[in-house]
Amino acid sequence: MNLPHDDETCGWYAALPAPDPxxxxxxxxxxxxxxxxxxxxxxxxxxxxxxxxxxxxxxxxxxxxxxxxxxxxxxxxxxxxxxxxxxxxxxxxxxxxxxxxxxxxxxxxxxxxxxxxxxxxxxHAGKYQGAVGERGLAYLAHFEKLMAKLGEPYRVVEGGDLSMVLGTSHYSRAVFTPGCYLxxxxxxxxxxxxxxxxxxxxxxxxxxxxxxxxxxxxxxxxxxxxxxxxxxxxxxxxxxxxxxxxxxxxxLPVMTFASWTAPLDESQSKRYGATFNWGLTPADHAGTTVRMTQDRRIIIRNTYRHVPTYGRSVDDAMRRNISEDHRKAFLARFPDLADVPFTHTWGGVYAMSRNxxxxxxxxxxxxxxxxxxxxxxxxxxxxxxxxxxxxxxxxxxxxxxxxxxxxxxPSLNPPEPFLGLGVRTRIKLAAWQSRAEL
Missing domain, CATH: 3.50.50.60 (FAD/NAD(P)-binding domain)
Known part of the structure; x- marks a missing residue:
């Protein structure tokens, strides 16, 4: 039996006080x-x-x-x-x-x-769905149509209004929906x-x-x-x-990864110059999720891996490479915060089905x-x-x-090694297609 084998570098857990006995x-x-x-x-x-x-x-x-x-x-x-x-x-x-x-x-x-x-x-902070380039903007336009058809409230945020919220001009446009909690x-x-x-x-x-x-x-x-x-x-x-x-x-066991920063100090917060406590998911499904927490940490989440043995499928070298990719995504969005270090990088496994x-x-x-x-x-x-x-x-x-x-x-999966090959190929293709949104 393959038991849970998570890394010990989850920032959310590390930020908590010691647990009860x-x-x-x-x-x-x-x-x-x-x-x-x-x-x-x-x-x-x-x-x-x-x-x-x-x-x-x-x-x-x-x-x-x-x-x-x-x-x-x-x-x-x-x-x-x-x-x-x-x-x-x-x-x-x-x-x-x-x-x-x-x-x-x-x-x-x-x-x-x-x-x-x-x-x-x-x-009750709501959520932004953001786009960077043409591919992301096309997904975002489709999302707006779906929201309108569903009859759900939303508003478009762009330009200076968006950068005042997010502290970055990296995003071209976003759709804000009010029902999400953080x-x-x-x-x-x-x-x-x-x-x-x-x-x-x-x-x-x-x-x-x-x-x-x-x-x-x-x-x-x-x-x-x-x-x-x-x-x-x-x-x-x-x-x-x-x-x-x-x-x-x-x-299908899939792991996605996140990194977060140390809390911004007063000087860094002034350079950031925007709001705290917001969350943005990518309009392009394979793009980057970004969070600003109430305690002034920035989270970058992207990168997917097929993990047939869960945490045992991930080694330290892979985690370091993922952290480096997260750093590039962070600096693309917040170049004025290059002195803010990452303190934790972690993965979490979840289940998907082909249908x-x-x-x-x-x-x-x-x-x-x-x-x-x-x-x-x-x-x-x-x-x-x-x-x-x-x-x-x-x-x-x-x-x-x-x-x-x-x-x-959930639908049946093809047998190995075809399953693993197919999932890894699909993940790599999605990352390549969505590279502008990462």
């Missing part, structure tokens, strides 16, 4: 429900199960510390709009269902942040974990190494120092779902999963985990109808 899976445990994976999906599923079943014993198990995995490694966007390829769906109701799901997730997260005082730089992802998921209901027990640094049926309709989950017997398992494990024998040859379809539902009797986020983790993980718990206990709702209508079975 860890509790691991030890000995023989009995549970009414086990949720595997303590990212956005797993946290939401465990919380919802606890609400449905307040007298049940619920174990939430993660191979790492909360915030060390993919949910703590994204760029800190919680996006309400259908994402990229979903926007191209010709069915208007399909997109309206996604809007309802994403906005419900945002509402849930906002309520939890406020109720539990989670310090995670949570803010946050510090590792701080958010850690805060969500600390505020779990009393009947949810969190076990960290406890990788599940083997799953088997117990012969009575339930499951035994084997860890390094203990095991759990349970009748019901919910997987919030995204790409790692395939390590338990499910969705084999249907999920851009997310899986949601029952894997087999007593086993359920939300898997394959196609690169949109925070909102999708939150709502899919919540509704997966509803589904597992038989609680119907219109939102459950919505998520079942927009999910399905």
């Amino acid at each position: 860890v509790r691991r899976l030890v000995g023989h445990q009995l549970a009414d429900y086990v949720v595997v994976g303590a990212g956005f999906a797993g946290l939401a599923a465990a919380r919802r199960l606890a609400a449905h079943k307040p007298d049940a014993r619920i174990l939430l198990v993660d191979a790492q510390r909360v915030g060390e995995g993919a949910s703590g490694r994204n760029s800190g966007f919680v996006i309400d709009l259908p994402h990229k390829f979903a926007l191209e769906n010709p069915d208007p109701e399909f997109k309206q269902r996604l809007l309802r799901l994403n906005r419900t997730a945002i509402g849930q997260l906002q309520t939890l942040v406020e109720e539990h005082g989670i310090e995670c730089q949570w803010s 946050m510090q992802p590792a701080a958010l998921v850690r805060g969500l974990a600390r505020s779990l209901p009393a009947n949810v027990e969190l076990l960290e640094q406890s990788p599940i190494q083997r799953l088997e049926r117990d012969g009575r309709g339930g499951y035994v989950l084997h860890g390094g120092e203990g095991q759990i017997h349970t009748p019901q398992v919910l997987f919030g494990t995204s790409i790692f779902t395939r390590e338990f024998g499910f969705l084999q040859n249907r999920l 851009f379809t997310n899986f949601f539902g029952k894997l087999q009797e007593g086993a359920f999963a939300s898997a394959c986020d196609n690169g949109v983790g925070a909102a999708w993980g939150t709502i899919s985990g919540t509704l997966l718990a509803d589904y597992a206990v038989g609680a119907d709702s219109s939102l459950l109808d919505d998520i079942q209508a927009v999910t399905g079975m």
